[in-house]
Amino acid sequence: MERLHQYERDEFINICKEHGLNYSDKRLLVLEAFLGTTQHLTIAALQEHLESQGQRLASDFIGETLDLLCRYGYASKKEFEGQEIQYEHRHIGWHHDHLICADCGRIQEFHNKEIEALQRQIAQDRYFTLLHHNMELYGICGECRKQRRPGIPLSFVLPGEKVVIERLLGGKQVQQRLADMGLTPGTTIEVIKASGPGPIIVAFRGSRIALGQGLSQKVLVSTNNNPAKDIG
Numbered sequence: 001m002e003r004l005h006q007y008e009r010d011e012f013i014n015i016c017k018e019h020g021l022n023y024s025d026k027r028l029l030v031l032e033a034f035l036g037t038t039q040h041l042t043i044a045a046l047q048e049h050l051e052s053q054g055q056r057l058a059s060d061f062i063g064e065t066l067d068l069l070c071r072y073g074y075a076s077k078k079e080f081e082g083q084e085i086q087y088e089h090r091h092i093g094w095h096h097d098h099l100i101c102a103d104c105g106r107i108q109e110f111h112n113k114e115i116e117a118l119q120r121q122i123a124q125d126r127y128f129t130l131l132h133h134n135m136e137l138y139g140i141c142g143e144c145r146k147q148r149r150p151g152i153p154l155s156f157v158l159p160g161e162k163v164v165i166e167r168l169l170g171g172k173q174v175q176q177r178l179a180d181m182g183l184t185p186g187t188t189i190e191v192i193k194a195s196g197p198g199p200i201i202v203a204f205r206g207s208r209i210a211l212g213q214g215l216s217q218k219v220l221v222s223t224n225n226n227p228a229k230d231i232g
Contacts, residue, residue, distance in 0.1 A: 005035040008074060015072055029055055030065040031074075039077060040086040040107045052102045072119065080107065081138065097135035102158045103144040153199060154211070154219040163221035164188050170218040181209055183219060 003008035007203065012031060016023035032169075033050050040048070050057055066087050076090045078101050095116070099108040123130035138160060144232045151166045165187045168175045182204055184190070192208060193201040199210040212217070214224070 002021075005032075012069075012072070012074060022226070025070075026061065026063050028215060030057065030062055031069065034066070034069065034075065034087070035089070038089070042084045042086050042089045046087075049078070060096060080105075082135065097137070099106070099137050099139065099141070100140050101144055102160070103139035103140050104141075106141050108141070126198060135211065140223070153217045153221040154191070154202070154221050155194070155213055155216040157194055159191055159194050159219060162188060162190045163223055163224065166222050168218055168219045169220065174215070174218055178215070189221075 006066055009028065009031060013023050013028075014017075015021075029050065030046070033046060033053070033055075037049065039045075041142060042061050043066065046066070047057065047059050047062050050062070057135065066077075070077050070087070070090075073090055073092075075087045078088055080098070082102070083100075084181060085198045094111075096109040097115075099110060100106075120130060122128075140158075140161070154163070157163055165183060165185050167185055168178055168183075179185070186189045187204065189209075190203040191200070192203055193199075200216045201213050202209050202211065
């Protein structure tokens with residue numbers, strides 16, 4: 001990999017010379033720091049990484065350099081849902097997709113030959129010329145799942161999650177009110193909206209149900225790894 005990075009560094013210098021671009025030592029420091037990590041990086045993260053090596057560079061300069069790397073095919077700018085803009089390596093001939101944890105923001109890369117072949121077959125069956133694609137799968141990573149206690153309040157659940165109601169808190173009136181909505185222990189629901197102003201919205205048997213923040217804290221749920229049919 002170091003040989004590849006050295007080749008890309010030399011190639012970048014040659015491209016800059018050909019196009020009359022500035023490739024100062026500071027610019028090359030950003031390039032080398034970027035090539036030296038396999039992570040997806042924000043501008044702030046790369047700036048922190050450089051500072052740990054004793055190099056203090058302005059965030060605007062780092063951003064300009066990363067945009068330059070994107071322009072000439074050395075990096076890709078990624079905008080994942082709910083996260084800052086990040087940059088990743090763009091190696092020639094290598095494609096991958098992403099698993100994104102909606103809890104901690106961790107990004108995992110993966111490549112699956114069967115998925116790639118299926119996508120090409122789907123396009124071919126529809127007489128569609130496939131040029132490129134991006135697959136982003138959002139969920140909860142293994143580490144975050146380990147840290148979750150069983151029976152968390154519904155108000156803590158992320159949008160898109162399917163959960164099972166474990167038990168209901170509060171007095172008889174509260175429990176009856178929830179039961180009248182169809183929300184009883186053992187019921188599987190999907191969270192549609194969980195943040196921002198207004199109520200929490202869940203889907204149940206093809207319908208949307210709105211719950212106030214206070215009421216949603218009375219509903220204790222656990223992650224459902226095998227979604228039931230009653231979501232609708």
